[in-house]
Amino acid sequence: MSRPQFDEMHDDRQQVRPHYQGYQRWLAQQAEQAMQARREEAEMIFRRVGITFAVYGAKDEEGAGTERLIPFDLIPRIIPAHEWATMEAGLVQRVTALNRFIYDVYHDQDILRAGLVPAEQVLHNAQFRPEMMGLKVPGDIYSHISGIDIVRAPNAQGEGEYYVLEDNLRVPSGVSYMLEDRKMMMRLFPELFAKNRVAPVAHYPDLLLETLRAMAPAGLSEPRVVVLTPGMYNSAYFEHAFLAQQMGVELVEGQDLFMKDDVIYTRTTRGPRRVDVIYRRVDDDFLDPEAFRPQSTLGCAGLLKAYRAGNVAICNAMGTGVADDKSIYPYVPQMIEFYLGEKPILKNVPTYQCRQAEDLKYTLAHLKDLVVKEVHGAGGYGMLVGPAASQAEIDNFRQALLANPAGYIAQPTLSLSTCPTYVDSGIAPRHIDLRPFVLSGKQVQMVPGGLTRVALQDGSLVVNSSQGGGTKDTWILEADEAQSAKPRAAPVVKTDADMLKALVGGVS
């Protein structure tokens, strides 16, 4: 089946697009062997630095290691600055609305009463946390760190169009790869950065720390922030340690924390020390054995109590999963209009909700053309990519779907845009996506770009690292050379003042 394709670097007449021309000129001058040597160098450095990714349940041939490198591709994914400006405005808008939605769900539930989002889909959602009802959280912000997955696909005119594929509002990961990929590119090819005006991303940890500190209980001049990790065997442990180190804060595990008189402390070599803000990378269920799963040892008993007492901030807040669930995703455009009175800037992918009889019927009739996803699934597990699936796989999925229609949504198979990528046979187009990381504190801000993931297998649309995906450095580029005399645009995004006011509810 031939579907229209959109390549980030080449147009349909195989001409290099304007924003890639500078890079292409440089690439054409590089000897193949030199590039091969750089690939090997990159791999060696990543391994030595220990930028690895643990895969659950996996063992290598010796049965020893479960650590894998995430393949890093040398060819950057380049986005022209004007496209990014629109995307950024859309991200600020979307995340602002999502935070308003979570606040609403746990307070007055206006949007449910207005009938815009079906109440039972929210209140009976496994991610809905009754414990959060009526709780005042700092700044009324729930999702402080949001990873919004964006893909690009050709429209009827063959132009690339950006779509939001998924919102990740619980503990989105990958930002460390964004930072390390840039560091690696600058180390391998410093001359490229001298020639091209690439917006910097290295200040992300500063913005993150600023965001976290803004959530501290009032009246603290030096709030103490910690990063809470499930431990070194978690797949994203590298990132937890990396972010803690980059922010200069302590990396803690559940066993390091305890609650006394509604205050959270760490156990230190010099006795207990108070904690004000917890950037947690542990799922809701495991955060507090007294409130959630009693057998969890990853959290801290009494954490919810301290949180309710307002003595500690938890980022992201508990219960954000109610807004990033795939069954809620179709309603995000309505949320934007409902809370902000604005037209959505970023598009959603059309979505069939199998809980609805008509959509289910359509989905079952078109399984071969659709991507079907588990509502609560993540990491590329539990999904069916119709065009790539065998008849047996489709039949199996049909059974699963019929057994529990409400557990699934379906979307047309987007022909994700491609980007030239090094593969064994040379350079070939591979499908990519993008995950920008949006920070919501006193303001909504982000560093330009995000993490570009690439599906390394020919034709594959699955970019998840747990499924063998790789990453690329992402450049937001002022491509117009006529503009290169102008001063460089400020890397930090300014937010819409009105939106901000709406978000923090009048707190100046």
Place this chain on the structure above:
Amino acid sequence: MLSRTADHLFWMSRYTERAENTARMLDVNYQTSLLPQSADATLAGWQGLLSISELTPFYAAKHGQEVAPRAVMDFMVRDEQNPSSIISCLRAARENARAVRGTLTTEVWETQNQTYLEVVRMLQGGALERDPGSFFEWVKFRSHLSRGVTVGTMLQDEALNFLRLGTFLERADNTARLIDVKFHTAESEFVGVDSEKDQDFDFYHWSAILRSVSAFEVYRKVYRDVIRPERVAELLILRADMPRSLLGCMNEVMSNLSLLTSRPDSECKRQAGKLRSDLEFARIDEILATGLHAFLTQFLDRVNDIGAHISREFLLPA
């Protein structure tokens, strides 16, 4: 600092030091076995090595009663089930480092990480079979590098003190075990036998011990004399300026503990201080008169107690 962090740092450096000392002992045994000597003496060397690490029963369970040099070497280098093997120690050091990599400088972490990745690669590539001597040398130098990069890049705060504490407490333990086993062999076979041939053996035996703690040139410089057992013992136990001696190690343990706590009721500091003083004011003839083995056994017990008190006071309760 988090108690758990301190715990990982302490054990990271203990395991690194242990790997180094295991390599030292294996190296000396290997070098000695190349010399012409009785089969019994060679065997005693390898048996001693197992008993130093209290591994004789575990070895026997895996390999039977026969102590074969090849098997002992494999057991002590690459057996992942043996917690004291070089590969196990380097892995444990690296895993402890990984757990607190945010507390370490990038260079310290990369050193630990690379050491482990490299040792796996070397062992798979047959480096031990090809040239055991250079393999042990490599392990030693990775440990030197690990200490150097620690002292050379880490902020001089608690984290460094816990790292140093681990290094010297482990070294005190390891040196004491080495002296014990080597003198034990000596008492039964070498000392007091007065024949030309045995004097040669004596020379090789004692110089091997000195070399295993890099003290051969030091001995010559300090004593300017032929190698005598009681002086070897004195150098390795009581010389404060000898970096691997028991007193040298206890001095470092004390100075790091003093930086970590100023509490007058600190039990680990009291015990470490007492042990240090006992060494400082001891004389080698006294120790030999009352029995070296008894002295060292007691020393090891006391080091063990100090370790337990450090855990209780600063680290995670076991």
